Amino acid sequence: MALADGGPVRAARRRQTALAYLFLAPALLFFAVFLALPLLFAVLLAQSRWAGFDLGAIEPVGMANFTDLFARGSTFLTPVLTNTLLYALGTVAIALAGALLVSHCINQLRFQGFWRTLYFLPLVTTVVAVGNVWKYMYEPGGLVNGLLNGLGLDSVAFLQSPGTALPSIVVVQAWASVGTAILILTAGLKSIPEVYYEAAELDGAGRRTLFRRITLPLLRPSLLFVCLTQFITGLQSFALINVMTGEGGPGDATNVAALEMYQQAFRYGDWGIAAAASFVLFLVISVVTVVQLWLFRRKGGES
Structure with missing residues (x-):
């Protein structure tokens, strides 16, 4: 009897999990758009030269920005x-x-x-x-x-x-x-x-x-x-x-x-x-x- 009930129980749990993620979706979307993506973009910029606006003008420079911060005269x-x-x-x-x-x-x-x-x-x-x-x-x-x-x-x-x-x-x-x-x-x-x-x-x-x-x-x-x-x-x-x-x-x-x-x-x-x-x-x-x-x-x- 327990084996027969296992399928419906698992299906109910999957529905509850899907419903939970549905309710969490706005918060996860907000986190992705305003926190995760800007953080990843900041990681990219920290290793690049960029004057703003034109994304095609991003020039990778590795760790040069960090060395410039602590270079002599900085x-x-x-x-x-x-x-x-x-x-x-x-x-x-x-x-x-x-x-x-x-x-x-x-x-x-x-x-x-x-x-x-x-x-x-x-x-x-x-x-x-x-x-x-x-x-x-x-x-x-x-x-x-x-x-x-x-x-x-x-x-x-x-x-x-x-x-x-x-x-x-x-x-x-x-x-x-x-x-x-x-x-x-x-x-x-x-x-x-x-x-x-x-x-x-x-x-x-x-x-x-x-x-x-x-x-x-x-x-x-x-x-x-x-x-x-x-x-x-x-x-x-x-x-x-x-x-x-x-x-x-x-x-x-x-x-x-x-x-x-x-x-x-x-x-x-x-x-x-x-x-x-x-x-x-x-x-x-x-x-x-x-x-x-x-x-x-x-x-x-x-x-």
Whole structure:
């Protein structure tokens, strides 16, 4: 009897599988058109010379684009890639420290939802608006210099000086992204059982000990998520720098990898170099992600 029922069962399973693929077809088509095909085309361009538009003008050059990126006299490694890493590192350091402090304070206050919403507001504002507002605030006659003058300090050429341009934009990026980190960290703080704090307080632990021995270790998964997402966002940043400095100026002081790729492709018409730079950036993001995961897991094992 079981053998007789095997045929209809297999046929029903085949129909269910076909129906499942039918429902998945729109998503698979979207993936193929907007992800898989562009990725394959980028692999082709990374090994070619192409000025755009005419597909028949694609000229294979092998690994020449990658060697050109790191050749003597190229600006990709220094300052472009260096700026990218410094930008991402500065953004993560400021945003994480600020979010951790604010989240810990919010966790002690009433109306926590209001405070979380207040810090989340910059995220619903477009990057163009944020960049332009801060750009005018950084002007010699802007709000920031007005405050410095009011304190008896000289004006600072925030976006006009190579030494201050990149740190100035790092502050803006950290300010704009701190809301997400606060939401994640406050959720992580809420998930820590109060019984741990009560037991430690009974043993005479102070606030610093509670924070160092209980809060930080149990908050490690949230901290890891914030570090990874903020670092990847910083490495891929483009719009804010483009709005505030135009072409990564002054000079190449604020030029980062994503902006360099945009300029190589749309300004200089060298799509091969732009595609090769994108794969280098992908490799950097992968390495940074693996290193962060290893560090957090190692610290977790030691604790």
